[in-house]
Structures are given as structure tokens and as C-alpha cells.
Amino acid sequence: MSRQDDSADGPEQLALIRESVRKAKAPKAKPRTWRGAALAKELPVARVLVDKGVLHLDRYFEYAVPQELDAEAQPGVRVRVRFGAGSKNVRDGRREGGGLIDGFLVERVAEAEYQGPLAALAQVVSPEPVLDAELLGLTRAVADRYAGSLADVVQLAVPPRHARAEARTFPPAAEPPAAPEPGSWARYERGAELIGALASGGAPRAVWTALPGPEWAGEIALAVRAALASGRGALVVVPTVRLAARVDAALEAELGPGRHALLTADAGQQKRYAEWLAVRRGSVRAVVGTRAAMFAPVRDLGLVVVWDDGDAHHSDDHAPFPHVREVLELRAARERCAFLLGSLSCTVEAAQLVRSGWAGAVAAPRDEVRRAAPRVRTVGDQDLARDEAARAARLPSVAWDVAREALRSGPVLIQVPRRGYVPRLACQTCRAPARCRRCAGPLEAREASGALACGWCGREEGAWQCAECGGVRLRAQVVGARRTAEELGRAFPAVPVRTSGREQVLDTVSTAPALVVSTPGAEPVAEGGYAAALLLDGWAMLGRPDLRAGEEALRRWITASSLVRSQEAGGTVVIVAEPTLRPVQALVRWDPTGHALRELADRAELAFPPVSRMAAVSGTPRAVADFLRAVELPGDAEVLGPVPVPDTAPGGARRPGAPPPGEHWQRALVRVPPGSGTALAHALKQAQAARMARTRGGVEPVRVRVDPPDIG
DNA sequence: AGCACGCCGACT
DNA sequence: GTCGGCGTGCTC
Numbered sequence: 001m002s003r004q005d006d007s008a009d010g011p012e013q014l015a016l017i018r019e020s021v022r023k024a025k026a027p028k029a030k031p032r033t034w035r036g037a038a039l040a041k042e043l044p045v046a047r048v049l050v051d052k053g054v055l056h057l058d059r060y061f062e063y064a065v066p067q068e069l070d071a072e073a074q075p076g077v078r079v080r081v082r083f084g085a086g087s088k089n090v091r092d093g094r095r096e097g098g099g100l101i102d103g104f105l106v107e108r109v110a111e112a113e114y115q116g117p118l119a120a121l122a123q124v125v126s127p128e129p130v131l132d133a134e135l136l137g138l139t140r141a142v143a144d145r146y147a148g149s150l151a152d153v154v155q156l157a158v159p160p161r162h163a164r165a166e167a168r169t170f171p172p173a174a175e176p177p178a179a180p181e182p183g184s185w186a187r188y189e190r191g192a193e194l195i196g197a198l199a200s201g202g203a204p205r206a207v208w209t210a211l212p213g214p215e216w217a218g219e220i221a222l223a224v225r226a227a228l229a230s231g232r233g234a235l236v237v238v239p240t241v242r243l244a245a246r247v248d249a250a251l252e253a254e255l256g257p258g259r260h261a262l263l264t265a266d267a268g269q270q271k272r273y274a275e276w277l278a279v280r281r282g283s284v285r286a287v288v289g290t291r292a293a294m295f296a297p298v299r300d301l302g303l304v305v306v307w308d309d310g311d312a313h314h315s316d317d318h319a320p321f322p323h324v325r326e327v328l329e330l331r332a333a334r335e336r337c338a339f340l341l342g343s344l345s346c347t348v349e350a351a352q353l354v355r356s357g358w359a360g361a362v363a364a365p366r367d368e369v370r371r372a373a374p375r376v377r378t379v380g381d382q383d384l385a386r387d388e389a390a391r392a393a394r395l396p397s398v399a400w401d402v403a404r405e406a407l408r409s410g411p412v413l414i415q416v417p418r419r420g421y422v423p424r425l426a427c428q429t430c431r432a433p434a435r436c437r438r439c440a441g442p443l444e445a446r447e448a449s450g451a452l453a454c455g456w457c458g459r460e461e462g463a464w465q466c467a468e469c470g471g472v473r474l475r476a477q478v479v480g481a482r483r484t485a486e487e488l489g490r491a492f493p494a495v496p497v498r499t500s501g502r503e504q505v506l507d508t509v510s511t512a513p514a515l516v517v518s519t520p521g522a523e524p525v526a527e528g529g530y531a532a533a534l535l536l537d538g539w540a541m542l543g544r545p546d547l548r549a550g551e552e553a554l555r556r557w558i559t560a561s562s563l564v565r566s567q568e569a570g571g572t573v574v575i576v577a578e579p580t581l582r583p584v585q586a587l588v589r590w591d592p593t594g595h596a597l598r599e600l601a602d603r604a605e606l607a608f609p610p611v612s613r614m615a616a617v618s619g620t621p622r623a624v625a626d627f628l629r630a631v632e633l634p635g636d637a638e639v640l641g642p643v644p645v646p647d648t649a650p651g652g653a654r655r656p657g658a659p660p661p662g663e664h665w666q667r668a669l670v671r672v673p674p675g676s677g678t679a680l681a682h683a684l685k686q687a688q689a690a691r692m693a694r695t696r697g698g699v700e701p702v703r704v705r706v707d708p709p710d711i712g
Numbered sequence: 713a714g715c716a717c718g719c720c721g722a723c724t
Numbered sequence: 725g726t727c728g729g730c731g732t733g734c735t736c
Contacts, residue, residue: 061736081736118736
């Protein structure tokens with residue numbers, strides 16, 4: 001179909017197209033929308049990403065561009081269009097129905113691919129090209145990576161509009177700062193090299209194992225400054241608002257005021273959009289924020305940084321659940337910029353980046369690590385058995401002694417597992433998990449009565465006996481933060497006890513002696529460092545039936561322990577856990593990278609992620625079976641299961657994304673070797689799209705998730 | 713998701 | 725004949 005020249009009936013070029021299609025059927029159809037309205041002379045067709053759920057995965061819809069919108073209807077702008085079956089009702093010359101909905105103008109083209117008649121753009125909401133070519137490319141790559149829809153990813157990437165913020169004018173960006181000296185980066189092998197490469201416009205990729213202590217935030221700020229010095233922009237993503245504030249302060253100190261933006265979801269809509277616009281318009285060249293900031297439209301990006309990639313906050317909680325580390329990897333590759341993954345600990349994925357050669361390792365020499373880390377002492381089962389005091393007081397005497405001694409010189413941190421995090425009960429003697437006799441689900445102690453019951457089927461267990469060794473005693477009672485605080489308060493009556501947890505998080509504590517009871521992730525920073533830390537109930541953190549249990553436990557211990565003074569300054573950590581366990585040994589030796597490398601080797605042997613790529617397909621048994629039959633998987637794909645999905649998480653809480661109440665779902669895992677991840681995602685997306693298209697004839701939905709988080 | 717279209721049975 | 729059931733398919 002060719003474009004008509006606009007001579008006699010110029011205003012109606014596209015209407016002619018309509019007529020040629022319609023001629024056979026309807027006598028005449030000239031929609032009111034176009035009557036008298038001229039169309040844009042150049043590129044009169046707009047491709048629009050319509051924001052309308054998952055119904056049409058990644059399809060663009062074409063609209064005619066009226067002349068008066070020609071100038072503003074540029075790629076990337078938000079538009080409003082009529083959409084819906086009602087707009088097809090043109091027989092009597094009326095064009096009604098089909099409400100106005102939002103969308104993004106993706107591109108302008110000369111000719112429509114769509115064979116039918118086009119409707120006109122109703123409105124350009126604002127001329128701000130929020131979804132420009134770069135961001136479109138990134139969001140599409142993320143959607144492809146996760147077998148998700150482009151519209152879903154765009155929703156994560158572009159914050160809601162706020163007109164007042166848009167009307168503001170933004171000052172031009174300040175001149176680049178001078179290149180920094182390496183400073184405390186000199187403590188790391190290849191640290192100075194990294195800063196030098198950033199400052200001179202290079203694009204190094206590094207996995208950085210940070211030394212314990214609070215310096216990491218300043219070190220990130222220094223890396224950002226180096227990237228800015230090269231005339232480029234920089235982006236830092238941290239897991240929590242609290243850490244964002246810390247890096248924010250470090251950036252302020254390094255760059256001075258007004259040189260960077262803080263992008264967090266907790267700011268109000270107006271502020272959030274204003275900051276985002278300041279970045280988009282190039283007024284601000286450095287950004288720190290929480291996970292949504294991973295899409296921040298930084299101009300001429302020179303460096304992306306992700307801090308503590310093991311923190312679960314880095315997984316978005318909206319479909320398709322992209323992970324900050326993965327998205328920033330994509331950005332580093334697409335925008336040819338530097339990539340810095342920093343952590344006190346080390347994930348298997350980070351180890352994999354180094355192992356594969358994609359990134360280089362930046363770490364301190366052993367003796368530097370030993371000097372900076374606290375001394376770590378373990379209390380294992382044998383110690384506990386010999387320790388009658390521990391029985392009575394629920395705290396081993398080593399811990400008492402260390403705490404008493406440390407309280408002379410400063411605060412002591414006590415880390416206790418969060419309630420609800422605590423997993424299944426285990427046999428006192430052989431530590432085998434206690435399982436339900438009927439369904440093999442995890443046994444739990446009922447909160448109110450203390451009675452034993454299955455976390456899956458609810459069956460009560462009156463007379464448990466270990467299936468492995470015949471033992472009849474269970475180890476269980478994890479003491480909650482409040483109870484621990486009370487007991488410690490009685491034991492040290494002269495010392496103030498403070499708690500930091502879910503409901504109230506303390507940011508800092510002073511150098512004065514105090515007992516600080518905290519759940520993981522909520523540990524306050526102590527000025528000058530804690531004199532000691534007690535990591536209680538270590539076994540509970542390790543008992544989770546999760547592939548990541550060891551890595552996660554180590555990460556939490558290291559995070560808490562790194563707030564403690566160095567060994568030289570007398571800092572001590574006591575951990576109540578078996579000294580033979582791998583993560584415990586890694587803590588004692590302060591070797592998170594070694595731990596991750598060993599875990600990685602195990603995963604490779606079992607063909608588990610990240611050495612393979614996995615996707616989960618869940619739904620009713622029939623839906624999963626139908627889906628698996630229809631999907632055209634790559635030849636090297638392997639299907640595991642399906643198996644029933646428990647609708648409660650360990651601990652009894654309804655897990656997010658659980659099947660609708662009353663339905664019992666199944667889940668299959670699909671696994672492919674490295675290199676076939678893209679093909680897998682593509683196949684899943686195709687099958688899902690085909691399914692959506694005829695979701696009417698009683699077709700039940702399936703949920704597809706690439707990189708499922710809870711493989712156990 | 714809505715909403716219209718279309719191909720079947722009960723009605724004025 | 726025609727009104728209206730809901731199963732099917734489309735939305736530029």
C-alpha cells in the first residue's frame with residue numbers, strides 16, 4: 001500500500017486507504033476524527049506502545065499523526081490514543097467507544113504496516129521524550145532477557161509524569177571535576193588502576209570485594225568522581241533507601257552540593273519525577289538510588305555500580321522481576337561503559353563474572369584483609385554441650401564473656417534472625433530437618449500453643465521421632481529480638497539495650513557502651529565501630545531449604561561483622577554455629593570470594609544457575625502441561641518436574657505470588673546450558689503470547705519467571 | 713479487559 | 725421473520 005500524494009483531497013490521504021479497504025463492504029466511511037484535519041506531511045504514521053496490560057505482548061499499534069500534533073509527536077513522548085473494539089464501529093460515520101488510553105510514541109514512519117484504517121493520535125500528553133531510543137533499547141533488552149512484556153518493563157523504567165516538575169527549567173550540568181587521587185582504593189590490588197581507567201575514559205569491568213568498615217561508600221563516590229572527570233555520567237544502585245542516603249552523603253562530600261541526584265521510590269511523585277528529569281535533561285550527571293534507578297536515563301553513561309548484589313531488594317517485585325545486577329550488565333554492554341559490582345561479601349553470580357573473564361577481580365591482599373577484619377570465634381555444638389550456663393541462659397558463656405569485656409570499650413551488636421525467617425525444626429542429635437509424616441513438609445512450632453504442626457498440610461504432630469537417627473529431641477527455639485533484648489538487659493543492668501528491626505530501624509549508635517539487638521539488614525552503624533558482635537542462632541540461617549542459604553547466611557554475618565572494629569583494635573565476633581560448616585569457615589577466614597567460588601563449582605556440577613539458566617512455569621496442572629506441550633524449547637533445554645507448589649512459605653506465611661487460594665498449582669523448571677538463555681526466554685515468550693491471544697476458550701494462565709528466586 | 717459480531721433456539 | 729443467548733476474536 002502506497003502513500004497518496006496530497007493534492008485535491010490532501011487532508012484525507014489516509015482516509016483513502018481506509019476507503020480502498022472498506023469499499024467492498026461498507027459504502028463510505030469518513031471518520032469524524034479526520035474530517036477537516038490534515039495529517040503530518042512527513043512520516044504521518046506513529047508506532048505506539050499501548051499501555052494496556054499483557055494482552056498483546058510487545059506489539060506496536062499504528063496511528064495517524066494529525067498535522068497539528070506533527071511537531072510534538074516525536075519518538076519517546078507520551079501520547080493518548082483511542083483504543084478498543086468500539087472504535088471500529090464506523091458504519092454510520094460515527095466513531096465512538098473505545099476509551100482514551102496512555103501510550104508511548106516509539107517511532108514515526110512513512111507507511112503503515114497495518115492493512116486496515118488508522119485512527120489518529122488523540123493527544124500528545126507532553127513533548128518530553130521520556131522513552132528515547134536508548135531507554136527503549138534497554139527496556140526491550142530487559143524484556144527479552146526475562147521473557148516479559150516491553151510494556152511491563154517500561155512501566156518500571158519511566159516514572160509517572162508530574163506536570164509541575166516538567167515545567168521547570170534545569171540548569172546546565174557543572175563542569176567535570178578534576179580526576180581524583182586513588183585514596184583508599186590504594187588498599188586494593190588494581191584499585192588505583194581502576195580509578196585511573198575510569199578517569200581516563202576507559203570502560204573497565206570489576207567485581208570488587210570491599211574491606212570491612214564504612215569506607216566503601218566513600219570509595220564508590222570516588223569511583224563516580226573519576227567517571228565524571230572523564231566527562232561522562234555515572235549511576236549507583238544500592239539495595240535500600242538507608243544505604244542510598246549513605247552514598248548520597250558520600251557523593252556530596254566528594255563532589256559538592258547539587259552535582260548528583262538521589263532517586264528513591266519513597267520520595268513523593270513530584271520530587272521523584274523532577275530528579276529523574278534533571279538526569280534525563282543532562283543537568284545532573286551522577287545518580288544514586290534504589291533499584292528503579294537502574295533505568296535512570298543518565299547522559300553519556302560512563303560507569304554503573306551495583307552495591308551488595310546479594311541483597312534480595314535488588315530483585316524488582318513487579319513482572320518480569322529484573323535484577324539490578326543483570327540490568328546493569330546489559331547496560332554496561334549496550335552503552336559500553338564501566339561496570340563495578342561491589343560487596344563486602346560475594347554472590348555466586350559475581351564469582352561467575354570473574355570466572356568467565358567478563359569482569360576482573362578487585363580485592364585487598366590477604367594481610368590487609370586480616371588487619372581490617374575482626375577476630376571471629378565460633379561456638380559449636382560440642383562447646384554448647386559442655387556449657388551448662390548456655391543451656392540455662394540460652395547464650396553460650398563465651399558470648400557472655402566477650403560481651404562483658406567489650407562493653408568496657410564500646411557498643412556490642414547482637415544479631416538475631418528475624419521472626420518468620422526461622423525455618424524448620426531439626427533433630428537435636430543429627431540435625432536432620434523434622435518433617436511431616438504424612439506429606440514430608442517442614443514441621444513448625446505453632447506460635448501460640450507451641451504445638452508441633454506441618455507447615456504445608458497443617459497436620460499436628462504429637463510424638464515426633466527423627467526418621468534418620470531415631471532421636472526425639474528437637475532444636476528449635478530461636479529467641480526473637482525483643483526477648484533477647486529483655487534477657488540481656490537483665491544480665492547487664494547498667495547497660496542500655498537498644499533494638500533495631502523491621503518496625504523501627506536505627507541508623508547509627510554512639511560510641512558509648514550499649515547492647516544493640518538487631519535483625520539482619522537493620523544493623524545500625526556504630527561510630528568508631530562495635531567493640532564486639534554476637535551472631536546468634538547461626539544454624540537457623542543455614543537451615544533454609546534454599547540453594548542460597550549458605551551464601552545468604554555468610555552475607556548477613558559479614559555485613560554485621562564488618563561494623564565491628566578491626567582485630568588490631570580488639571574487635572571480636574562470636575558466632576553460634578558449627579565451625580565445620582563451609583559458610584562459618586568462610587567467615588572465620590573472612591574469605592567470601594573463596595566461598596562463592598566453591599559454591600559456583602558445586603552449581604556447575606549440578607548444572608544449577610548461574611552456570612545454567614532456569615525459568616519456572618507455574619499454574620494449574622493442566623495449564624502447565626498444556627504450556628509445556630505447546631512451547632518450542634531450544635534443543636538443549638531440559639524440563640524438571642512439574643511438582644506441586646506449596647502455597648505457604650516456610651514459616652507459614654502466604655508467599656507472594658502464590659496460587660490463588662483454593663487452587664493447587666504445579667511448577668516446572670526449564671533449564672538450559674549457558675548460551676541458550678536468550679533462546680529459552682524467546683521460546684517462553686512466544687508460547688506465552690500465543691496463549692494470551694486465545695485466553696478465552698477456558699485457557700488458564702501460566703506464570704513464567706526467568707531466574708526464579710527460590711530454587712530449593 | 714471490554715466490546716461487537718455471529719451463528720444458534722424461543723418468541724411476537 | 726427477529727430478538728438475544730454467549731462463544732470467539734479484535735483492538736491500529
